[in-house]
Amino acid sequence: MAFPCLDALETKTASLEARSASTGPEPSYTTGQHLEYRSQEPLLLDWGGVLPEFRIAYETWGSLNAGRSNAILLHTGLSASSHAHSTPSNTQPGWWEKFIGPNATLDIDKYYIICTNVIGGCYGSTGPSSVDPADGQRYATRFPILTMQDMVRAQFRLLDHLGIEKLYASVGASMGGMQSLAAGVLFPDRVGRVVSISGCARSHPYSIALRHTQRQETLSDE
Template identity: 65%
Template sequence: MSFPCIDKLASRTQKLDSGPEPSYDNIVTGYELFEHKQPFLLDHGGILPHVTVAYETWGQLNAAKDNCILIHTGLSASSHAKSQPKNEKPGWWEDFIGPGCPIDTNKFFVVCTNVIGGCYGSTGPSAIDPADNERYATRFPILTIFDMVRAQFLLLDHLGIEKLHASIGSSMGGMQSIAAASLYPDRVNRLVSISACARSHPYSIALRHTQRQVLMADPNWNKGFYYKGIPPHIGMKLAREIATISYRSGPEWELRFGRKRAQEDQSPALCPDFLIETYLDHQGERFCLQYDANSLLYISKAMDMFDMSASSVQRLEQQRQKNQIKVDDILAKQDEKQREQEQQQKDANKKDDRPSLTTLSATDPATQDLIEGMKKIKMPTLVLGIQTDLLFPVWQQKEIAECLRASGNKKVTYYELDAMFGHDTFLIDRVSVGGAIKGHLESKI
């Protein structure tokens, strides 16, 4: 029996061994860079000497600077949500953003960033550590969804945007949009969360854990230090195949593939044989060299840790307060003028930092804990779920909406779509998803 799928992997390994070091700089182009040159404290105590955020914009910021919409991305997406003059390739949300589109650039100024921890321009594991001019690799500190949002709001400060018209996100982006509304309730006018959650639950954590384990089992991962050698392309391919299973739905695959085989007249093979297998194989092949493996590890772990429960939020806040002294020590070693500038920035950030929440009794149920953790989110909110979503099932969307209502938010709209595309519906269904977003953005408060 022949094994062309294994031969293909071996052939790619050989080519990568003799070729140049993979770079992600050419995969996404045309973005702008914002550099925060002061130490950036992360929730779990890590400190980045400085932070770079890649971003793109569409539309025009009005004179009042109150028409800005911040788009938060999913795990592996870049800032390129929509085509623009510096990069005319279609963006990952191409049909949702633009003149007359659900997110109408005739009315709104739209900003989308690559999250910190990513590999498309923002500071992440593949970025250079200024301490030794080597890539961070797995020396990069653990980060959270809240850390990603804080970096985005530093960008908004740089752009002179005090208040957002809306914070919008799907999947991991929905987590960020909720986190943004909680961290900066006075700076977010409207909230949109699509196919996300208020806290990660065991099923999704298990899926991402499996992806990370497969990736780290690739010998070329080398504990994260692969940048001068062969990247873990086999682990990345398999991790993506596992992820893809959770992105779409059984009904769609039954309709598209059924039990059809690629070559019905040939004997069954151990390599991809059924059409569904060839589809997963294709998705893995497309992705394995398009995204940094370490970024996948760090960002997926941040998704696992996301929890808006009051007890969880308060623990992170206490950690930040405890570790703030590390940043203070760094600042104390710099000249007086620089210290004054950084102190001003730090003081400004403290005004918008996460509010202290009431400590709940350990005997209170987890749901009450979550309700307490979401009390700061009072702005009009749209929560959108998909009935066929396996990764973030509709009960998690209901949990967001019900906890917000129980916490006192009287402006929560919940929609549930009967679409066959599963989790990826937010990328595909322009009519239903786009219509709901448009209605929420343009409604009167």
């Protein structure tokens, strides 16, 4: 007997496994070199957890002016890396390639653009695949629950490290839009402008339930 649907599923599964064994399912812009900031100071988290230390992967475009007043913090969506635009060390087009550059929406002739991979991410910043300094084992499912505010507080540690007291703007789309709003709420004196694209201040219960279902499906995947 023939089962076309099952056959198609097996073919698709084999194709995905082959991709994962070589370059993985993620787009090519997630690979390549980036800058890294390491904080040795603990980060207290909203849900009671703590990161005794953490690192943030980030990339920059443009130059800081003499007054350090032209910095724009670009927040990513849920699954993006810090590679929003190509760099000399990673020439692959970034996820916002057309929006960043000379005379572009985020004009690098005027502004200093900073984009990070959020903590909890999987492209260089501290996340579930990182080693817990407490026991030398990977965090995995023991990684603490994070909020948008936690992610933003970590990003502002990076800004402190870079000597940037106030942002010209906080910009983001989707989950990045939520981070952008959080930055304005947490650090109103340090954010000149907030640009939130397709973001929201809070999630609807239906959205929370759907994301919970997706997480449980991922965790149960063997």
